[in-house]
Amino acid sequence: MRRLWRKSLAAQFIGFMLAALIVSQTIAFLISWDERTSALRAAAKSEFYSRAVSMTGLLQSIPPASREQALHASETTYSRFWLTDSGPGEARAWRLEALDQLSRPLDNFIDLSDQYHWAAPAKPKLPERSEVASENADEGWVSPPPAVWSLPQIARFIHFDRRKGLGIMVELGDGQWLNFASYQADSGRWWNSRSLTSVGLAALLLALIGALISHRISRPLRDLARSAEALGRGENLPPLAESGPEEVRRTAEAFNRMQARLRRFVEDRTKMLAAIGHDLRTPLTSLRLRTELVENAATRRKMLATIDELQGMTEAAIEFARGQSVDEKTRAIDLDALVGSICEDHADIDHPVTYLESEKTVYRCRPDSLRRAIRNLIENAVRYGGEANVFLRMNETTVDIVIADRGPGIPEDMHSKVFSPYFRLETSRNRQTGGIGLGLSIARAIAQQHGGDITFVMTDHGMEAIIALPCEGMCVRT
Known part of the structure; x- marks a missing residue:
């Protein structure tokens, strides 16, 4: 109660x-x-x-x-x-x-109560x-x-x-x-059948009116809560119905304005970065052509390497911005099948990746974005931990995608820093071993767009990278 x-x-x-x-x-x-x-x-x-x-x-x-x-x-x-x-x-x-x-x-008193079955005075x-x-x-x-x-x-x-x-x-x-x-001592009782009936009818009428009013108020609030939760998971939503009492209507209007502003902000940022990346291609190409004219081979090789690194960082920044965009439609998929297919793709190219199948879980997400985040964590586990053991784990509030490896893991004081753009634990500048430093940033941005996050847990056998997704996106579990 x-x-x-x-x-x-x-x-x-x-x-x-x-x-x-x-x-x-x-x-x-x-x-x-x-x-x-x-x-x-x-x-x-x-x-x-x-x-x-x-x-x-x-x-x-x-x-x-x-x-x-x-x-x-x-x-x-x-x-x-x-x-x-x-x-x-x-x-x-x-x-x-x-x-x-x-x-x-x-x-002179005549008692007829027994004959007519009514209470005598x-x-x-x-x-x-x-x-x-x-x-x-x-x-x-x-x-x-x-x-x-x-x-x-x-x-x-x-x-x-x-x-x-x-x-x-x-x-x-x-x-x-x-x-x-x-x-005459008995002047009647406070409560009798008439007064109780009157109060009962009034209570029933008020309860019905209260239920009607509260439903009229709570229904738009429930819609607002569902829309806010879906917006937090990065879904593209139709505007809320701006109806109901004035306070509820104004709240819906404010939410619709906020959603439009957020969408416009993300779209403008993505367009800006794409334009920057496009505009940089021309001077980079011109610089590459001029570098080819340098006679000293060693100097020419170093300059070309720097240009490649600069171009790679530019492309990675554009990819990072696209990874945070919400252009992809949200739809219901079999999460177990999605994770299993990613693991099979890695196993087909002889990567030590295994997947422990679990119960079928239908989840609302943006599958292409989520696939990119899972693939990034699996590649990191194979590269730095030697192998990747992947499975789904159901909790009370989250659906966890767990990628376990047997590597040394990430120091605890670095758990938050590794998500910073261009941050690399691998200190060399070799992109084949250390990458650009945007992989985890992109993966975490994708997880947060779904209303979740990525965390690291050290175990006796290595480290677990966990993509925790909120249970609100789960449709059916069989």
């Missing part, structure tokens, strides 16, 4: 939206719950006084013998009426008596006697405000169990007092 959260924009976007929904709904529930509780208490108090006024008027209009029957007929699951012959006494004693009255079964869960005796201990009987009690009869009001219970005593005028107690 954590890995999905880190890697997926959609998961993060939906997660943040759902978190915002939960927080906002919780705050809304807290606010509405407080308002609802206050409204319920006000409604309960209004109903309480209304029933007290109504019952007082009713009892005044009927014979005393019928009062008990009328009171019992008016009781509910959360209210009780009873008559006493004395007025308000000790508040604690009346609260305990009210609790006993509320615990009394109703005479729940009786309020009454508090313990010790709680009722200790709560509101500092509060006594008070007169109701005139706004809620306009009758001439004397009345006294009291709270019990904090503010959940309401009680009143009303003098009826013939020595009897009406006692009325109401207790």
Whole structure:
């Protein structure tokens, strides 16, 4: 789950939206719950006084013998009426008596829950006697405000169990007092089926909207990432679609401009070097002709050797520039077959080159450029290491082309220097043994155009030259 959260924009976007929904709904529930509780208490108090006024008027209009029957007929699951012959006494004693009255079964309650299989109105869960005796201990009987009690009869009001219970005593005028107690502790739950359904539907709707928005954002970003990776491997790509939100569209436009500038820069450099090489051929040819007129044979031979070296360096520089160009199209090839064919070509001319066949690997690359880099490393292994043993090696992030030899290898402090143009470990000026010094530069440039690199590793038997190519270019492995 954590890995999905880190890697997926959609998961993060939906997660943040759902978190915002939960927080906002919780705050809304807290606010509405407080308002609802206050409204319920006000409604309960209004109903309480209304029933007290109504019952007082009713009892005044009927014979005393019928009062008990009328009171019992008016009781509910959360209210009780009873008559006493004395007025308000000790508040604690009346609260305990009210609790006993509320615990009394109703005479007029008919339970049909078993017959119709629905839940009957729940009786309020009454508090313990010790709680009722200790709560509101500092509060006594008070007169109701005139706004809620306009009758001439004397009345006294009291709270019990904090503010959940309401009680009143009303003098009826013939020595009897009406006692009325109401207790409504259960004001509902925070979460019920309706609220859960509402939140669930809102969460589902937000998740769908979040998935749609994140997909609209992440798809161009994925295309941009793939194009950037392919550009790093030197592929010629069509311009990205400049669509989507403004920020994504501007990013695609910037990438297309960058790609065009890079391509134009490489093309201009290649054209410039090709022009330089072409222009140098004429003065070199003229210089060669004039050298032939030199009478001293030794001097003439040295001058011709210098001219050949200069011409070779010019041609090598042009080849180096072409090796870094991206004119060749990228296509999928069998990498195992490509490396095997190069090794067979060397074996056919009696070079000590062997290839250990591996699994078929289809890889996207520029085969002619890659062939040049592999051939260069194999020739170096044969020339300086006596032999070349070539094989493919699969890693988690790279596909390695390994060229192993049994030579002394390259000193570790020279691993980076050997890739510099015109740098040669072989100190003689003999091109037959040391070359121009651009072979490894060209090979590394080709590897880097594919998004990889070339490294050297010393082993117990010699040295390994490794062309490490990124696995992103691998199409199929069977």
